[in-house]
Amino acid sequence: MASAAGIAALASIRATWAEEIKRIVKNGRINQSVSRWCYGKIPLDKFCDICAQMGLKGIDLLQPDELPAAKKAGLVCTMLFSHSLTEGLAHTKNHDECLAKLKTSINAASEFGFPNVICFPGNRYGISEDDGIKNTVEGIKKIIAHAEQKNVTLHLEYLNSKVDHKDYMFDNMKFGVEVCKQVGSDRVKILYDIYHAQIMEGDIIRTIQKNKQYIGHYHTGGVPGRNDIDETQEVYYPAIMKAILKTGYTGYIAHEFMPKSSDPLKSLERAIEICDV
Secondary structure, eight states, X not given: OOOHHHHHHHHHHHHHHHSOOOOOOSSOOSEEEEEGGGGTTSOHHHHHHHHHHHTOOEEEEEOGGGHHHHHHTTOEEEEEOOSOSSSOTTSGGGHHHHHHHHHHHHHHHHXXXXXEEEEOOOBOTTOOHHHHHHHHHHHHHHHHHHHHHTTOEEEEEOOOTTTTSTTBSOOSHHHHHHHHHHHOOTTEEEEEEHHHHHHHTOOHHHHHHHTTTTEEEEEXXXXXXXXXXXXXXXXXXXXXXXXXXXXXXXXXXXXXXXXXXXXXXXXXXXXXXXXXX
């Protein structure tokens, strides 16, 4: 049975759905998006409408069968799901399954004219980083020609192995950069998740400046806790957004945090304001 507080919170969210949503984006120099899973209680079609009204350009991390909802609202699916986060490309035994799911997502992205598909090396399970790089490169090379043909970019995500994803392979920038270099295609990039990168290595702005040619997508999130990106956490997002703009970046930056507010759309509005530099 839901608690009284939970019922009240849900009532607040539902009231917000019924309100007229105001446009939040004013400057629009940053192409902002938002990860769907963080707002899963809101029906997808309604959420797409809300995002469009706020001035967001897209929604991150949809499944292929969810793409029509984004398209209908005039949004881009800025990143499609594909295969398992843990059972990834760093192990050759996973390649057949991973590549089949990547092909499905690449085809769906291409059909709708959407640009990006996510992929993962997965967990280490005892293998060395060098072997992980070798196997990940081998796997991506098997599918990259198809991605190139379809004008879709694969994005290998950087995640932390310290707090949220124990044993995850791509937990340092060197790993992703080396994979990109060895694959040698503009259709493979790094999804640089600022929350995860801050936990593992920090030095966010200098890392962005140094590796701008390898980064194709960004995620936000407050540190610690992966909550709102406001003044309660340690990362100063306005400076990071300005640094990203200075690199000439024209892709998408997706908010991927768990809202603290009983009204999660208020948290999203505030994040949009903070990043609309």
